[in-house]
Amino acid sequence: MNYQNDFPLIKNRGITYFDSGATTLKPQSVIDAVVNFYTHHTANIHRGIHILSEEATELYEESKEKVANFLNTKPENVIYVKNATEGLNFASAMIDFSKGDKVLTSVTEHHSNLLPWLLLKKQGVIVDFVDIDENGKLNMDELVEKAKGAKVMAFSHASNVIGTINPVSEISKIAREVGAISVIDAAQSVPHLPVNFSKLDVDFLAFSGHKMLAPSGTGGLLVKEGFTKTCTPPIAGGGTIEDVTLTDIKWASGAEKFEGGTPNIEGAIGLGAAVDYLQKIGMKNVRRHELELLNRFYSNIQDLPLTTYGPKPNERTGLVTFTLKSRLDGKMDIHAHDIADFLNARKIAVRSGKHCAHPLHYRLNIPASTRASFHVYNTTDEVDALFLALKEVVEAFS
Template sequence: MLSKEIRRYFPILNQEINGHPLVYLDSGATSQKPVQVIDAIKKYYEFDNSNVHRGVHTLGNRATEGYEGAREKVRKFINAKSTKEIIFTRGTTTSINTVARSYGLANVKEGDEIVITHMEHHSNIIPWQQLAKETGATLKYIDLEEDGTLSLEKVRATITDKTKIVSIVYVSNVLGTMNPIKEITQIAHEHGAIMVVDGAQAAPHLKLDVQNLDCDFLAFSGHKMCGPTGIGVLYGKQALLEEMEPIEFGGEMIDFVGLYESTWKELPWKFEGGTPIIAGAIGLGAAIDFLEEIGLEEIEKHEHELAALAMDKMSTIEGLTIYGPKDPSKRAGIVTFNLDDVHPHDVATVLDMNGIAVRAGHHCAQPLMKWLQCNSTARASFYIYNTEEDIDQLVAGLRTAKEYFSDVF
């Protein structure tokens, strides 16, 4: 596993919650930030704060270099061909909505199909629901296997020549399932459809290569990968982005403005209307530097080991149900569970009393909760700063919760 020394870069972990050392197991919601990212943002505001692409003064030039330098870091991080294919957004939600509103409205019509799965986050469901309503297209779902995985046979059975868009999560934020995106992309392309990938839970944990995956669009957020909140990325193949119209209009994204007509800047700036998220982009660039220094392969290995250990130890607790693939190699560092007869919010509250932070609720995945036949679950999600000791604390906390509510009822 990764060295415990990594924890020293995360100042927020050096605190007690309710008299106990903080055990943070909610990185699936948002990751903690290392000092390298905090310092990069602080440096921008203290020394380089200025708008980008506009002024010729020194601060403006430094801010622009930092902002566009971050774009190049993102390009390398996902192996895109050009920085023209890297659009900065507010996050995964905005990125997916941009594809739905710009590409979708221009290319989807009545009788066409949009294909997703039951394991999608709401941000990869609602934009396609709205697009289907507005265009008369049909929204179709690929059925899941019993263990919460996708079979390529069912993928092939669902995608047809009427399918125009396939949009699937790379890693489920509930089940931890790692989907065969490359193979699904190939199937989509065989039918003339484009492939959109929700990479929110993948980008922090896996080595991404958009050219190898051959996906048409990829969306992810900075705050889940040690970066700041409010910054995200939309990757799109240049040929597709060139044909798409922006959905936000104003400063920064224009080339020429007349009284009645305007023209747009070239890629990527035509999709970045208004003053961009400068500090956020710089912070994301610093986060990428930090993750790449550790190594995405090492991060993935570390999380697989933590998930395997957690599943092994948690399975010894009677009445505890773990959702998702039983094989740890098929899932990321996410373990979602329920304790019999104990509401997930109550489980999370008892864990918090012991300094352990987990998520409880429907995790913005209500259709998946229905598929699982429950209203909500608790979720422990791991990252680079988590250790074997954190797993032991979680298991001890779950035993405490079980004992407490057994006495109550």
């Protein structure tokens, strides 16, 4: 599979883009969908009677239907948010907490699935953590033990650093058994794997559009049937009510209750186009392609003084995070920013630092790491080029 021609930036800039974990490139069809909205349909939604408003509303609703169908839920259970971070903050604000309630999460989480829970400590909420084993997989015995008495179990579907794909169905089953609400950060799974919200049987699931070929400022919080009725919206305003008097509120039904103010209409339409693009390829094929790239990376690096973190390729998503030593003494680590800088000079874009997962870096006892993350537009030739450039890095620093 070679999809590079669908992504104009690749031709225009000639950059090998291995930073899809941060955000993805956009295919021409997504760019066209946004431009088409601006050029032919610009209007606000859900308010006007005029034709442009009707068209904009239709396009926005159509996007939700596509997303709902893509992740196997109903459109009324899809709350559009600006990114996974907002989705996870919404989830924490939609749940009623009391002093002494416990949130169980893990040491691997991105800050977006950590800080919303740590903030609750001000209310007397206890936050506890599950550790990982030497392969970067969640310690499930510890998880089962600590789940007892939890009000919320908040875990990522896939780690943005070590790539580990967590057993979400198992986690949601454990959560049901102990009466906990399950919240899943799917920012790194929805763009890379088939995800079936109904089958996973979780209560909340958040994802970002911009990491799945869609425009920035898009994302979704999927909620289990019934939650839109019982939860109070974290923000309220235009579009969230059916009626309001100076004393009473009758909330709108479904997701509208949670989408206060004018949403990112053009972004949503772009998100719908991104879903169309991914569905045409098929998420199983996206996964297969990324696995091929992962395997190529692992077979290449045998001779490099490189340490990767996380489980083996078939248990992780399409990203590799590593540290690299200079060959001279085999002891000195080359700093992640130096590696990224060196690669940048060779038109290869990777991410370096702690990737918004500081606690995980402290847990792994490394100051920083370098991450190469893949998507459909990457090729095995590019992975080979990365390997050759890393060899040069080692030589240059020896």
